[in-house]
Amino acid sequence: MKEMKLFLGPQHPGMHGNASVHMFVDGDIIKRSYLLPGMLYRGFEKQMERKLWVNNIALIPRVCVPEPDINEMAFASGAEKLLKLEIPERAHWIRMII
Incomplete structure (x- = not known):
């Protein structure tokens, strides 16, 4: 099966800066994922x-x-x-x- 990239996070393009996860999946197996904490975290x-x-x-x-x-x-x-x-x-x- 072909590897696919899934994006989990704010779905609106104007909502950049929030935390999101980029996952690469092959069928139902997660091959790798990256957490992008975003720039809006201010403690x-x-x-x-x-x-x-x-x-x-x-x-x-x-x-x-x-x-x-x-x-x-x-x-x-x-x-x-x-x-x-x-x-x-x-x-x-x-x-x-x-």
Whole structure:
């Protein structure tokens, strides 16, 4: 079978800079792969270590520019569980819509 190159990462050509993986496959066997970390990694984790959780909310959308909503949801629900906070019913319904 002929070797084929698969590209896993942002699919829009304007989304360069994000992490991606280039895989070379022969049928269902991966022959080799290369991780391209991209140029958008700016050490958010290290920046967030030194701040209060409430101050990190503004950084969360910048972690992954193409899909910020899911990161905000994960951070907010994680903080709520750690702090044992209950969200209002309206917030629950808004999250279901998003």
